[in-house]
Amino acid sequence: MSSCLIAPSILSANFAKLGEEVDNVLAAGADWVHFDVMDNHYVPNLTIGPLVCEALRKHGVTAPIDVHLMVKPVDRIVPDFAAAGASIISFHPEASEHVHRTVQLIKSHGCQAGLVLNPATPLDVLDYVLPELDLVLLMSVNPGFGGQAFIPSALDKLKRVRDRIDKLGKPIRLEIDGGVKADNIAAIAAAGADTFVAGSAIFNAPDYADVIARMRAAVAS
Ligand code: DX5
Ligand code: ZN
Numbered sequence: 001m002s003s004c005l006i007a008p009s010i011l012s013a014n015f016a017k018l019g020e021e022v023d024n025v026l027a028a029g030a031d032w033v034h035f036d037v038m039d040n041h042y043v044p045n046l047t048i049g050p051l052v053c054e055a056l057r058k059h060g061v062t063a064p065i066d067v068h069l070m071v072k073p074v075d076r077i078v079p080d081f082a083a084a085g086a087s088i089i090s091f092h093p094e095a096s097e098h099v100h101r102t103v104q105l106i107k108s109h110g111c112q113a114g115l116v117l118n119p120a121t122p123l124d125v126l127d128y129v130l131p132e133l134d135l136v137l138l139m140s141v142n143p144g145f146g147g148q149a150f151i152p153s154a155l156d157k158l159k160r161v162r163d164r165i166d167k168l169g170k171p172i173r174l175e176i177d178g179g180v181k182a183d184n185i186a187a188i189a190a191a192g193a194d195t196f197v198a199g200s201a202i203f204n205a206p207d208y209a210d211v212i213a214r215m216r217a218a219v220a221s
Helices: 015-027 050-059 075-083 099-108 153-168 185-190 208-220
Strands: 005-008 033-038 065-070 088-091 112-117 135-139 173-177 195-198
Touching: 005 033, 005 208, 015 033, 015 050, 015 208, 033 050, 050 065, 050 075, 065 075, 075 088, 075 099, 088 099, 088 135, 099 112, 112 173, 135 153, 153 173, 153 185, 185 195, 185 208, 195 208
Parallel strands: 005 195, 033 065, 065 088, 088 112, 112 135, 135 173, 173 195
Antiparallel strands: none
8 A cells, every 4th residue: 555656647638639648658667647637616617527527437447537526516526527438536525515425425336435625624534534545645735726835734645534534444545735845755645645646747847758757766765
């Protein structure tokens, strides 16, 4: 479980050639495709939906697609993403009336379920649902945009969640999202993350393989 997974956020990819971008980043060594869904309601931006997820599958993408829902309400879009080929579906507790029900809904559609905590969301939202989760996603920026700076308080939060996951002894991934770069990923890994979303750091780099390799080396160091 502690193996390091790199999940490039396609939010920073060139949408005019998305299939090629995803092929290239996977060939460059990425593990997952991080798929940011924004609705201009829960967050102040608008991105992509199930049709684009399905198009990536039809294009031939077989890697896990890690869907990060920044939409409200959550439940009615879950079946569409499952049918479109999502592997993991994560949502924000503030966007769901019934968090436990949404987790069950995601699993009932054959996907893994993740809960996303914003920078100011307290950890007690995990109290009664952590054992049901496949993934906890900690936001290290406020959701809505790529290219923001990493919020340092996320490091302490990562340590606390890592501790809770380890005490529980279940194979729950701990993912971090926002401002992750090759030069801060070592500290983020040391705080307990095992799955790393990076958008601008990868897609704005001239050589995807080089930046992914540098990230892996920093995590291993
Ligand atoms: C923000 C998104 C992130 C974002 C990460 O709401 O959830 O996935 O695209 O982008 P960077 O790595 O540029 O901060
Ligand atoms: Zn995201």
